Amino acid sequence: MLVYTFVFSFVMRLGIKDYAVFLISALLSWNFLANSVSYGANCIVANSNLVNKIYFPREIIPLSVVFANLFNFILEMTALVIVLIFLGYDFYIYLYWLPVLIIVEFFLVAGLTLLVSALNVFFRDLSHLINILIMIWFFGTPIIYPINMVPERFQAILRYNPMTTITSMFRNMFYNVKYPENLMWPDWKVIVITLAVVAIIFMLGYFIFKRLEPRFAEEI
Amino acid sequence: MTEENIKDLKERKENPITNSSGQLRDVNDYAVSVRNVTKRYRIHYEKNPSLKETIIHLRRTKFIEFLALDDVSFDVKRGETLGIIGPNGSGKSTMLKLISRILRPNKGEVLVNGTISALLELGAGFHPDLTGRENIFINAAILGMKRRDVEKKFSEIVAFSELEKFIDMPVKNYSSGMYMRLGFSVAINVNPDILLVDEVLAVGDQSFQAKCYKVIYDFIKQGKTIIIVSHDLGTIQDLCNRVIFLKNGKIEQIGGPVAVVSSYREFVENIEMERAHEQQKDERKKIFQTIIENNQKVISGEDIDRLAATNLGSNIINRFGSGDAEITDIRLLDSKGQQIDYCKYGDEISIEFDAVFKAEVEDPIFGIRIVDFKGNTVYGTNNRLNNITVGVLKQGDKIKVVFKNKIVLMGGVYYVSPSVGYKDFRTYCDWVNNMLTLNVIKHNKAEGIADLNTNMSIHRSN
Secondary structure, eight states: OHHHHHIIIIISOOOOTTHHHHHHHHHHHHHHHHHHHHHHTTHHHHTHHHHHHOOSOTTHHHHHHHHHHHHHHHHHHHHHHHHHHHHTOOTTTTTTHHHHHHHHHHHHHHHHHHHHHHHHHHOTTHHHHHHHHHHHHHHTSTTSSOGGGSOHHHHHHHTTOHHHHHHHHHHIIIIITTOGGGOOOOOHHHHHHHHHHHHHHHHHHHHHHHHHGGGHHHHO | OOHHHHHHHHHHHHSOOOOTTOOSOSTTTEEEEEEEEEEEEEEESSSSOOHHHHHHHTSOOOEEEEEEEEEEEEEEETTOEEEEEOSTTSSHHHHHHHHTTSSOOSEEEEEEOSOEEEESSTTTTOOTTSBHHHHHHHHHHHTTOOHHHHHHHHHHHHHHHTOGGGTTSBGGGSOHHHHHHHHHHHHHTTOOSEEEEESOOOOSSHHHHHHHHHHHHHHHHTTOEEEEEOSOHHHHHHHOSEEEEEETTEEEEEEOHHHHHHHHHHHHHHHHHHHHHHHHHHHHHHHHHHHHHTTOSSOBHHHHHHHHHHOTTOOOOOEESOSSEEEEEEEEEETTSOBOSEEOTTOEEEEEEEEEESSOEESOEEEEEEEETTOOEEEEEETTTTTOOOOEEOTTOEEEEEEEEEOOBOSEEEEEEEEEEOTTSSBEEEEETTOEEEEEOOOTTOOSSBOOOOOOOOOOOO
């Protein structure tokens, strides 16, 4: 994070005030997703002794990964809030968005983790691919750069990325409160698209997981 | 095993739990119902499936199918203790995994009525870095126990495992015995309706094992359903009121413990016999080869012992010796002198053989050796051991040797080898391997080779 801050404040010179806060406000929610998915990819295979010997609902394993990362995420946000108090940010103004955002992101992360954890049992090299995809996704989401730096025609594509909406909402909440001129509330169309994508990913992940679950024990 | 337990089991065996109508399809009557279950395993040629391979070959990697269970059906009634026995690879553990829902059948269904706890592998979910205490909570949660129940039962679990001193130590520092004990204690305290046990009763030392059995007996007494997979046929016979004998994924036999266990024993003995026979064929060839190579006319006692040891399970007559005497006949007679083909325990019988001398032999030794089908010497004797000397025997002398015996053998097939040897105890005039087959009729009152005719009684000592 220090590296990002250094590079973007002094090297790239995007001209963003308080770049550390700008970055962290969005990066924390991204890390929740990235850590859950990349660790979750291996979680069923890593717990093969459990899967082979004891019956319990298998989705507990990937969900435990998601919940552990969610817990970390909340702790990190608490630390961020303490820092924001010292820096004089009015973080509480839009804080009512927090539970909604966490719930939406949770469903997205849970769906993806279920999906990759189940598929990784059948294709063991998937976890390498996933790390690359996450990296691409990271740069395709306005986290290290503000969305208005992106050319107009690409912004439309970014709208279909649910993490664009989620990270910018977190950024509104924590960073843009001090710079109201940057506040950009997504319009209802974007919100609908985001919710729909999240719902589809969650249902797809859960459905595929449940479909493949009976074969876990013998494939591991 | 206390007297109480024995009595209890006896009663249970005599009055197996049945419902009045005899219907099994009643939902509340059976604990587990296995219906036409088929389970196939895919055995992949490659180590791990990978996306790369799949894309390159446009399909999943090659595999062969292994049929672990083939159209198996049975019901387990509530309160019944069912044993599953069978050779390795017969599908016993697969059956338990199907019942515990770890695996799903390819065809058919497994219906389960009640909560299940499976002792498939003890301490399967333990995390090595966590303490015994933490692992109890985690393992119990995985096995489906609520936190409050674990807290209530915690001291009971620890006391049962006898690990009070070590409970706050990371389990990675535990010995394997301690590990298993903790695993068993947690699993047994989950208090399920149906307990699945796979070869895990042999945990810890004698006193702990006794405790494990006591818990199992308590389970039986509480009317819980137990399914045991074990190679320990004694345990199976003691605990179960019904036994399934699985072979190559099919039910070979299902029924009472005594009948099924004994037919399984027979099956194992047959396999053992065949295998031993194959193995020893080569060895026998080798011994003959050396005898021929060394141009030995007279075969030493050592060689005969070695040959006898390689003659497992065969009644092929092999003959050795210098030929100074020849054994011409051997007979099995009853107490009245009638020739018989078989006998039973307690019979007074005699084994007779005739020998003709072709040359002068000083102080020959007449002997017999009785071996079982595995080639174990059951009994052997000769005139020297019976303090009989015969002096010098001349060419043309005909001798009849009589051995009067009382049969104290258990049922089975035994072979008798008569011999005429020189006085040096090492070389033989004639030695006929397994010349007589001694059939002893089976009775199922005991097991082993010798019938010690036990008179058993049990007394209350408190």
